[in-house]
Ligand SMILES: Nc1ncnc2c1ncn2[C@@H]1O[C@H](COP(=O)(O)OP(=O)(O)OP(=O)(O)O)[C@@H](O)[C@H]1O
């Protein structure tokens with residue numbers, strides 16, 4: 001990671017603090033970077049958090065200090081210097097005017113068909129929103145309120161619904177789960193909270209997009225989503241617009257709780273800055289995502305990952321309740337020097353539990369793309385079933401695709417199926433499309449979308465259309 | 481005088497990797513309204529000719545010119561040549577998993593329309609067109625919505641090529657052994673389809689090994705391609721003669 005060093009990061013943060021008038025804030029002046037108990041107390045105090053949450057953070061910090069950064073993933077990067085990062089939620093870099101926004105970013109958003117207003121909103125340029133978007137957001141909130149659905153920032157939830165947060169926080173991803181989860185638990189900035197009451201089917205896709213301007217999500221995002229008995233929700237995280245961030249390290253935690261007979265569909269499009277063509281810069285995305293399924297419930301993860309320099313991410317399901325179902329559908333694209341190590345864990349604890357894993361890796365440039373999956377069948381999980389299919393598509397001869405499937409089966413009644421393929425994008429396929437009038441880029445996009453169809457089909461409609469465009473853009477000039 | 485649609489002069493081409501010459505000074509002039517048949521022994525360079533004309537990677541043109549409708553096309557990308565009205569029915573059609581035939585064709589058609597600065601086709605008109613054109617080659621409606629060529633039988637693939645040709649309405653169509661792999665009934669149907677698509681403004685080049693196809697689609701000219709050149713040109717009777725005598729007598 002030459003080029004964008006932690007020193008530069010520090011400089012940038014400093015200058016920003018100045019720019020945003022933080023120098024008047026005595027507390028932040030005292031401890032601009034670094035991590036210790038004092039910093040955690042300040043974070044918690046600034047957010048006016050209750051004592052139990054401060055304790056939660058402090059405990060996590062202790063746990064984190066005992067841990068070492070994991071090295072088993074098939075990725076190489078220079079480890080972040082944790083004492084040189086600012087753990088204050090620095091505001092997102094705002095552009096003074098539309099003219100200051102990176103032209104490349106504008107071009108990408110144009111290609112994605114994002115409207116001018118939305119582009120400004122996404123890049124944080126101050127803008128008077130057209131009435132339309134304001135009223136959409138308002139009516140959206142009214143509708144949720146009618147059904148007693150809670151959908152707000154994590155900080156708000158701590159203030160307004162502390163009992164729910166306290167009951168579920170850390171129950172799916174315990175503090176000690178892994179290095180980054182522990183770090184997140186100690187210093188998380190903000191994120192989303194969602195609660196669907198018993199028997200309620202959420203009538204619309206819940207999207208963090210609606211909240212994007214209300215609170216900067218920051219680098220240590222925390223999401224907690226609880227679907228009470230018999231409820232249903234489809235949740236969308238991220239957006240297809242390219243997201244640049246001055247923070248190099250992102251370590252989010254997402255916890256899902258599906259109580260009896262509930263269903264959660266969680267879709268992600270991740271498009272953080274991947275670094276430039278030489279592999280400089282780019283976000284490290286170390287995410288812990290996990291859901292717990294109670295009796296007869298279902299959690300379905302769908303992800304389209306195109307961004308970040310280094311991705312480390314395994315959305316998982318703990319199938320605790322009998323007859324529960326876990327699904328993982330993933331498309332991970334790496335180009336240039338990107339590295340992704342992603343997959344899932346399906347932990348079968350209950351009887352008649354079922355899991356499906358479909359992973360489509362696409363590697364281009366000099367990138368490395370790994371699938372890592374664990375299927376674990378516990379002794380009491382009678383009649384568990386898993387179907388895993390992981391396919392890799394190579395766009396060049398210089399990239400790498402790897403699969404690391406792990407199976408731990410302790411119950412003989414289990415039925416496990418595993419299929420894996422690796423193929424290179426066919427020049428004859430591209431030529432065939434071109435001969436019918438499609439440009440090379442269109443041809444690649446069509447072929448890749450066809451290849452990912454099973455996963456894209458799982459995304460909500462509008463999201464799927466955007467994701468298709470995103471795949472095409474991520475793979476521009478990628479065949480070699 | 482009808483106008484010249486495809487004009488190939490002294491075409492020399494070699495395999496890029498090996499530098500092996502395949503086409504060695506080939507001449508061919510195709511006018512609007514004409515049907516040309518190209519026959520010739522295996523490995524003579526018939527498919528290579530189709531590939532080079534349509535711009536496939538891996539071949540280098542070392543000499544000669546290829547003009548379509550009066551304009552040089554050798555500098556154009558394959559998709560631009562297609563947009564200019566060139567169509568190739570592949571000897572071995574390619575499978576594209578996950579992409580429906582319909583989506584594929586609609587994308588192609590709209591790309592071509594955009595290039596010609598025409599409005600994109602509406603979904604309704606497109607579907608009507610699909611129905612009409614698939615009937616032309618008796619293509620099962622189910623195949624139109626399946627992934628491009630995936631799991632199609634050999635004959636179905638060939639039929640699908642002609643269906644695509646019908647949808648895209650090219651000026652110059654090169655059919656590379658479209659008849660091989662077709663059963664007798666299918667051959668008749670596909671040939672009838674091609675005949676219906678043929679008019680005074682377009683041209684068809686049939687690459688084939690069997691004179692039987694030429695009973696159904698009657699060519700104006702029959703050429704023999706051997707060792708990278710057109711070594712003999714005649715009318716339909718030449719095909720009959722070849723069927724009888726083979727290619728040896730030509731040397
Ligand atoms: N990409 C390639 N790499 C190597 N050799 C090639 C390539 N393309 C064509 N050739 C060679 O060029 C020669 C001509 O091949 P081509 O496919 O054009 O023959 P054809 O006349 O179409 O034969 P057939 O009747 O069997 O279809 C053959 O010797 C073939 O092996």
Ligand SMILES: [Mg+2]
Nearest residue numbers: 526527528571
């Ligand atoms: Mg051939």
